[in-house]
Amino acid sequence: MKVIQLKKFGATGEKAFQVADIEDPKPGTDDVLVQVDAFGLNFADVMARKGIYNDCPPLPAVLGYESVGTVLEIGKNVETIKVGDRVVAFTRFGSYAEKVVTPQLAVAKIPEEMSNGEAVAMATQYCTAWFSGFEAINVYPGEHVLIHAAAGGVGTALVQLLKWKKAIVYGTASSEEKIKYLRSIGVDFPINYKENDFVEEIKKINGVQRVDVIFDPIGGSNFKKSLKILAYGGRIVPFGASSREKKGILSLLKVAFGFGFHSPVTNIMKSQIWAGVNMLRIADEKPELMNFCMNQVIDLYKKGICKPHVGGVFKSDEIGKAHDFLESRKSMGKIVVEW
Numbered sequence: 001m002k003v004i005q006l007k008k009f010g011a012t013g014e015k016a017f018q019v020a021d022i023e024d025p026k027p028g029t030d031d032v033l034v035q036v037d038a039f040g041l042n043f044a045d046v047m048a049r050k051g052i053y054n055d056c057p058p059l060p061a062v063l064g065y066e067s068v069g070t071v072l073e074i075g076k077n078v079e080t081i082k083v084g085d086r087v088v089a090f091t092r093f094g095s096y097a098e099k100v101v102t103p104q105l106a107v108a109k110i111p112e113e114m115s116n117g118e119a120v121a122m123a124t125q126y127c128t129a130w131f132s133g134f135e136a137i138n139v140y141p142g143e144h145v146l147i148h149a150a151a152g153g154v155g156t157a158l159v160q161l162l163k164w165k166k167a168i169v170y171g172t173a174s175s176e177e178k179i180k181y182l183r184s185i186g187v188d189f190p191i192n193y194k195e196n197d198f199v200e201e202i203k204k205i206n207g208v209q210r211v212d213v214i215f216d217p218i219g220g221s222n223f224k225k226s227l228k229i230l231a232y233g234g235r236i237v238p239f240g241a242s243s244r245e246k247k248g249i250l251s252l253l254k255v256a257f258g259f260g261f262h263s264p265v266t267n268i269m270k271s272q273i274w275a276g277v278n279m280l281r282i283a284d285e286k287p288e289l290m291n292f293c294m295n296q297v298i299d300l301y302k303k304g305i306c307k308p309h310v311g312g313v314f315k316s317d318e319i320g321k322a323h324d325f326l327e328s329r330k331s332m333g334k335i336v337v338e339w
Contacts, residue, residue, distance in 0.1 A: 064095030
């Protein structure tokens with residue numbers, strides 16, 4: 001089978017990848033083998049390509065966290081999935097491939113009418129949003145919620161889930177095009193952080209009232225700044241560090257120092273919760289919970305609540321262009337690559 005391998009750290013998308021032929025994988029007793037129609041891109045893939053993602057496998061590496069396709073073979077202990085099912089599969093890397101093997105708990109059956117782009121969004125973006133909003137913490141009707149990078153894949157999923165929960169949603173984005181997009185998906189107060197300081201904008205909107213919940217995939221100084229408007233009894237969920245742009249200790253230290261130095265005493269005095277989320281760790285250590293999240297969001301898709309926005313569809317020989325587009329931060333929603 002063909003796979004797309006990352007061959008060089010630090011290169012642009014156009015120069016970083018190569019196509020290789022390797023042996024087909026074989027499923028174990030609890031595994032599912034999937035013929036892949038398409039796979040999704042995530043910003044973690046961009047960070048891996050840059051050499052700044054610690055979990056990235058050694059080179060040449062096959063990246064990717066999710067695939068959509070048809071089940072070819074199942075292990076003898078697999079009971080929830082059968083051959084011929086159309087599924088979305090979460091993979092711990094390895095999804096840039098024509099075939100993938102993954103445990104049955106990382107696979108969920110999907111409706112035939114669900115597009116490839118919508119399907120791959122379910123595994124990472126929507127699972128991250130569900131876990132962040134309803135498992136790591138909870139969000140209640142009427143609460144004021146700030147979502148950073150709200151036009152991205154996870155941001156879009158969070159907006160839809162939190163509007164379903166009847167929260168009041170603030171969302172940051174980097175362009176007027178994205179601000180229009182945020183309004184279209186129901187964000188109550190879109191904020192262009194390139195033109196306006198989000199802290200000052202929220203103060204103008206709310207006066208003395210702070211926000212109850214903040215979701216932050218950016219990290220670094222953005223996290224520390226967000227704490228200025230977190231209410232007593234509030235919750236903040238950091239689930240990424242996309243503010244790190246370069247490889248090297250200086251870039252790492254800049255992000256680390258940007259987060260600031262904090263004492264648990266502050267959390268106690270303000271009754272605030274900080275809940276870090278890394279879905280790789282959830283998939284590794286709590287696969288049943290990952291499976292639960294996947295099936296929850298797929299059920300909400302069937303009910304019309306989860307509506308993934310596909311921001312770009314590329315062919316497999318355009319993997320470099322897809323990466324460069326995602327890295328440009330001009331994309332909205334989910335990027336999908338089809339074989």
